[in-house]
Amino acid sequence: MSQKTFFSPAYDSINQLDVYQAGKTVDELKREYDVNNVLKLASNENALGSSPHVTLAITEQLGHLARYPDCRGDELKLAIAQLTDRKRSQITLGNGAIDLMQIIAHSFVAPDEAIIYSQYAFFVFPMLAKIVGARGVEVPAKRYAHDLDAMLEAVKQTPNTRLVFIANPNNPTGTLLSQQQIHNFVANIPEQVLVVLDEAYIEYCPESDNSALLDAFDNVIIVRTFSKAYGLASLRIGYALSHSQIAEVLNRVRLPYNVNALAQSAAIAALEDQDFIAKVYKINHGQMRWVCKQFDALGLDFMPSYASFVMVNAASVGDVDAIYEGLLQQGVIVRSLRSYGLEGWLRITVGTPEDNTRLIDTLRDVLESL
Template identity: 45%
Template sequence: MTFAPANAGISSLKPYQPGKPISELERELGITDIVKLASNENPLGCSESVKQAVSDAIAEIGRYPDGGGFILKDQIEKQFGFGHAHITLGNGSNDLLEMFARAFVSEKDSVVYSQHAFAVYSLVAQAINAEAIEVPAKGFAHDLAAMAAAVKENTKLIFIANPNNPTGTWFEEAEFEQFMQQVPAHVIVVLDEAYVEYFPENFNSLKFLKQYPNLIVSRTLSKCYGLAALRVGFALASVEVTDYLNRIRQPFNVNHLAMVAAVAALQDTAFIELSREVNKAGMKQLEDGVTALGLSYVPSRANFLLIDVQADPAATFNALLKEGVIVRPVGIPNHLRVSIGTESENAKFLTALAKVLGREAKA
């Protein structure tokens, strides 16, 4: 069968590769005692209030969801102070990232993002066949000054993340404000805050939204809120930007159970606080354990740690799989990204890492 070739950007596109599922490793190696620390999921799962809310809503699955997402937008407005006209809902934040590019970027335009940033930024630029401008990182972090300087006449969109995935690095408000002042007003800046809930004291992005109409703040409920399987995120922006986004948003892109769960998750502040405490304790456990093995890591303000294993990451990843531990190679030489798990999951990883690297922990 013959058919028209795919768009230029798509023909050479390599799909995003998510973290290896537990079920896949079980099939491949017949291992049942598996720890997955690959996808930055909340090791506590979701809250009990979320489970109850979803259970109560099961009877409604024969109906289409509210395409406007009223109940979720209402909760977002109560919690963050932005009305419905400023909110765009997404099937996870990945859906939103693609939406931003589709709304504002053509193949004649360019997109700016950092080296060592979330892989989806480059993928959405390539899918549109836009010019991709990858700015070298400063160490493992965004070089915001260099990113602002990299803007060209045809630049329409800049992706930045705080904290950044997969490095865990972050920037402060003063650096961000200086960056925004340098970016031309017609260039859309996407601030991806998928992990902001873990260290919210570091940065208050929302206060910048009224000052900069070209700013979009993107968030997800897949991480700290524990709703990864349901895929729900939201973006906050000016009324004008939001209007454009909602013109191309699929009307039922967030399903009803996801919205019900999201409302319950946003209301359960006690669960979020517990998730932060578990994450900070787990972060220290991994930091101490990695240091005891004579290894180094990139300081993180997310729910994962980028570790220098001083070895081939692919070989180390595969060796860890045989020990029943799934982590994540992220394309950075000698480094693996490891999600923060429960105390026992973290301990299993550290034991497995010591074994596959042939190292002994030092007191």
């Protein structure tokens, strides 16, 4: 064993982590490519912004920045409890969904235990296994989607499995598992194994609501976020629904004041404006159909998506790097999926009708110039 020094991380697995590489920011693109009008379709942000109620709520909070936020987040929990038809004791608040997933991993997974997730699933899952020094087991995907039969087998075959992460719909593939598939999976899982369902895109896909599982199984945790349809990505806020005893553990491990006051007020205001969510849903649905029709017309293969983004196979029409770069040169940022092992694929967020028209016009231009 190598000698410990002051910079040795707690676990060797931490040495295998890279610092997260976020995509290009709008300012970087403006500087590097000398373009003024940048269209960012790389991070599944809500192009429609957030509810106007949010602006008002935040403005009111600005006079109180010297005060700590409500540590328990009681008012927000009440609003979430009403929306989800759960008890307040079943809710944990987090600094975004990824904070909650880290709290879950820290709370329940010991270094000699295993975390199971799918190939091409949300990138944070393998990262969390390394952070807590656990064994991360990636199960091969089936046609780019979670293969629940294989995952069940992996759970049974892997000693000390403690946690399974499932993103539904999944990012970056946009694939959806049916409620029946998930129910069967959970019903067959050993009860000491926790199943974490990441429902970050639920507002875009109401049929991905699997919270009814909480009534039948105690080992399920549902994680959701205000970053996507609610349009509050910059404020970092999400919530988990679980059995009250699980929530009690999570609330012990969560650091005090992990959710700031602006985020709490914004989330309360956002929840009150369900008309905004209905509008977001409708526009995304219509625009998703339109964008996919245009991809078809361009001869571009894509994965049908249940979320707010589409994974396209750029390699089906040309060289992926040339297409990615061509889009950047014209001010359009999309997400390369090379880091996911999806060579040749790009992920594109569905935007407003104007955004999408520009995307398709630019894409057509780039493809013609190849």
